[in-house]
Amino acid sequence: MEAYLVAMAIITAIYVLLALGLNLQYGLTGLTNFGHVGFFCIGAYTAALMGQIGIPWPISFLAGAALAALAAWPLGLVSLKLRDDYFAIVSLGFSEIVRIVVTSEQWLTKGVQGITGIPKLLGFLGTGLTQSLAVLALLIAVNVLAGLANRRIVRSPFGRMIEAIRDNEEAVKALGKDPAGFKIQVLMLGAALAGVAGGFYAHYIGYIVPEQFIPLITFYVWMAIIIGGVGRISGAFAGTLILMIFLEGSRFLRGVIPFVSEVEMASIRLGIIGLALVLFTLYRPQGLMGDYTKR
Template sequence: MLSYLIFTLTLGGIYALLALSLNLIWGGVGMVNLGLAGFFAVGAYASALVALAGVPLPIAMLLACLIGAAAGLLATFATIRLRGDYLAIVTLGFAEVVRMVALNERWLTRGSDGVSGIPAPFRAELGVDGFNLLYLALVSVIVLGVFLTLRRLDLSPFGRVLKAIREDQELATFAGKSVTRFKMQTFALSAAIAGLAGALYGHFQTYISPDHFQPLITIYIFLAVTAGGVGRPVGALAGAYLVVFFLEATRFLGELFTVLEPGQVAAIREVLVGLALLCVLHLRPQGILPERIAPAPKPETSV
């Protein structure tokens, strides 16, 4: 039971990084990114492949962030003039392109067979239980560091410019802000965080394949950010852990309802995810921890 709890908390930390990544781009600058699973996959494959080539793990994870950021910049060039539904469709297409490349370019990604034997830090020396505890601590420290960085960024002048772009892009442009530059920087940073999450996932599982990066992951992260509160990093953090625990709890439906086939249990789990999203949108449309926007200062009145 303890091993399962450690696994759930570790997975929750990886999902928390994805939620923070989405919250930065969606809650910060207002760009709907449905391609999160693509950047997640880019980071996982990049770190896994260079680590198998003999690159030390810290450098491999750093490269995953850099390659993720580069992919984010590439996606930004294709979507910079798009908004709303059009942006969502293009980013979703980007994620599918990444998955199809991973599935078909066997010379690089080994196709549907996946990449196995991915190095895991100190797994041989510590054993399975010791490695799981170490990795939980590593993921938790990284999540805390990213959270504190994004929280500070959210309260900085840079964060206020992002919110201005989110609320009224034309007004921000009129105020002299380079909207394109801010969008590119934000998308690159968001993609780098998603790439880091992918690297952590790959080295934790020691095996990845295209099936691990289905678009459903993006739906889970959207549920996490929506449930936690769009635009607030602590809300994204809380929502991610809630969603992971919710998903893991539904795994036991087969034990509660023994008449159900495994395929039926899997289908019911997906239905419950959709119902949970609808309930959150109906009962708490602003999320559990909604964004707090400070009121504008009142003008001073002369006597």
């Protein structure tokens, strides 16, 4: 039981990191990033490839974050010239390009065969509960750090500026500020967070293949921040937790719903997840942690 809860908590914590990055980009700056999974993928492959040749994880995670941020830079340049909805399309295209490049560059990534045998984090603790708990503790520490850094950003002049860009970009320009640099910085910061999340993911699952990095992941993260409350740091935490409770908790419905076959149950489960999400957004459109006073 404990090991299952820890596994769920680890996956949740990885998604919180992704959500924090997206919240910075969309929630605070208004960048409609539909390609978040691309940065996640870059981080995961960097960490996996470096981990396999024995480079310690702190270095490979930083490298993954750096590469993801670097990949975000040209995307940021593009975003300056595009309106919101067009940026959404371009970013979605970006994540698909990343996936196809990873699929095609077989000399490096082994293509569709995927990378197997990625070592566990903190492997000296064995493979039992202690090791999982240690990984979880590490993840929580990274999450708290990222959350605090986010809060710091929100309260700084930089934070006020990006929120101003989100609310009215023209007004920001009229005040003589240039939104371009800020947008690029935010995009790179969010991407770096996703890169770190990718590193944790690769080492935790132990096997990565391009088919894991599909747009569905991006949209899970979107669901999480919408449930939690767009633009709220606490929302990224709460939203991810609720999403995971919906996704995983629904497995235990088997015990309470009689008269359906096992096959039907799988479909019912996905239906219930969808229904719960729809009801949630219907009755609480501003999200769990959202502000009642706005909108």
